[in-house]
Amino acid sequence: MCSRCSEEQREIEERKRKLEEIGNNIGSHLKRIGVPPKYLGCSFENFKTTRFNQKNAKICKEYALRRVGPNGPEAARPANSLFLYGSYGTGKTHLAAAIARELLLQDNDLLFTSVPGLLLEIRRAFHSGATDSEEFHCRKYSSCDFLILDDLGVEKTTEWARQTLDYIIYQRDSHLKPTVVTSNLSLDEIAEKIDGRISSRLAGMARVLHFEGPDYRTNERSQ
Ligand SMILES: Nc1ncnc2c1ncn2[C@@H]1O[C@H](COP(=O)(O)OP(=O)(O)OP(=O)(O)O)[C@@H](O)[C@H]1O
Numbered sequence: 001m002c003s004r005c006s007e008e009q010r011e012i013e014e015r016k017r018k019l020e021e022i023g024n025n026i027g028s029h030l031k032r033i034g035v036p037p038k039y040l041g042c043s044f045e046n047f048k049t050t051r052f053n054q055k056n057a058k059i060c061k062e063y064a065l066r067r068v069g070p071n072g073p074e075a076a077r078p079a080n081s082l083f084l085y086g087s088y089g090t091g092k093t094h095l096a097a098a099i100a101r102e103l104l105l106q107d108n109d110l111l112f113t114s115v116p117g118l119l120l121e122i123r124r125a126f127h128s129g130a131t132d133s134e135e136f137h138c139r140k141y142s143s144c145d146f147l148i149l150d151d152l153g154v155e156k157t158t159e160w161a162r163q164t165l166d167y168i169i170y171q172r173d174s175h176l177k178p179t180v181v182t183s184n185l186s187l188d189e190i191a192e193k194i195d196g197r198i199s200s201r202l203a204g205m206a207r208v209l210h211f212e213g214p215d216y217r218t219n220e221r222s223q
């Protein structure tokens with residue numbers, strides 16, 4: 001075997017080992033990228049489909065499977081993001097965590113955070129004694145290949161929060177970085193209650209999926 005072929009072979013085996021390691025320790029990898037404990041077990045397999053969510057679940061699964069890397073077939077296209085919105089308990093965060101799982105299993109560079117958590121983390125960086133600067137955290141969330149932003153719209157909308165979110169979404173949009181956003185608010189409501197620019201950017205960059213149907217939390221408990 002020539003030296004180039006053996007180098008290629010070594011790289012293939014190295015990648016195989018890496019993917020096996022991730023698969024064997026998927027829970028700790030999901031935790032590392034920010035998925036909350038409650039959602040560590042969420043996958044497409046354990047998402048129960050109903051007439052309300054079937055189409056959205058299929059789109060989310062296809063979205064994750066088509067993106068085998070930051071340069072995957074559809075990564076660098078406009079509208080390469082998803083906006084999942086609708087009423088509570090309809091499985092938005094479950095599906096966002098399932099997307100995170102699939103992307104991680106392919107060793108993608110990915111972060112998962114709630115919007116209030118993201119703002120808190122950046123705000124903490126203002127405090128003296130904080131190890132990383134505000135800029136460091138903003139850059140971290142702007143530059144990762146994939147970002148999942150859970151629960152946009154529940155944060156207190158101060159001018160600072162608006163600007164910070166606008167900056168991160170602007171950066172991601174202009175660098176064609178895929179982003180998955182979940183919210184209880186529609187894009188019109190985001191424009192009205194949070195910021196028109198954020199809503200407009202999301203409309204341009206994301207495929208919009210509306211979630212409706214019963215609240216799974218109370219529904220399951222009562223069965
Ligand atoms: N179709 C489903 N199959 C299995 N589990 C589900 C399904 N829908 C929701 N769940 C579970 O129900 C709980 C609530 O769902 P989830 O947190 O995803 O709702 P949500 O739409 O994000 O709600 P909110 O708007 O309040 O954030 C989670 O534990 C989730 O795993």
Ligand SMILES: [Mg+2]
Pocket residue numbers: 092093094150151182
């Ligand atoms: Mg949620």
